Amino acid sequence: MTESVDRLGADQAKRMQRGLVLIGALVVLIVAGLAVGLYFLSQNEAATRTVRDLFIIVLALEFMVLGIALVVLLVQLSRLILLLQMEIRPMLESASEALNTVRGTTDFLSENLIQPVIQLNSSLAGMRKLLEMFRLFRR
Numbered sequence: 001m002t003e004s005v006d007r008l009g010a011d012q013a014k015r016m017q018r019g020l021v022l023i024g025a026l027v028v029l030i031v032a033g034l035a036v037g038l039y040f041l042s043q044n045e046a047a048t049r050t051v052r053d054l055f056i057i058v059l060a061l062e063f064m065v066l067g068i069a070l071v072v073l074l075v076q077l078s079r080l081i082l083l084l085q086m087e088i089r090p091m092l093e094s095a096s097e098a099l100n101t102v103r104g105t106t107d108f109l110s111e112n113l114i115q116p117v118i119q120l121n122s123s124l125a126g127m128r129k130l131l132e133m134f135r136l137f138r139r
Helices: 002-043 045-133
Strands: none
8 A cells, every 4th residue: 555655656756857847948948049039139120120010910919819808708707697697596586485385384284283293192191101100001
């Protein structure tokens, strides 16, 4: 049992170490790419302007996509609110009505069935004790 636990711990440690190595390599590649890109962009002004313009266009497209996503999110949120109001609220009201019906049924059964049975049992127990006192009835 402890061997399998140790093996699981070792596997998890190896996996974590691999993940950290991959993240470190990715960070090094990104930093190196940025350094090389900055060097080449500082050498040629025309290329720098072109790259700047391309980044501006990409950012504008990204903002458009984010705006559309925000509109879709708002539409979905309004549909969810409508669903809650139109579907869930009636279900909750129906469940509340069912609960009230069950409560009424239990009150009715308590008054008309259980209480008379309890009274009958207590009367029979009293009569049994009375008969036991006069030794007419023995257990």
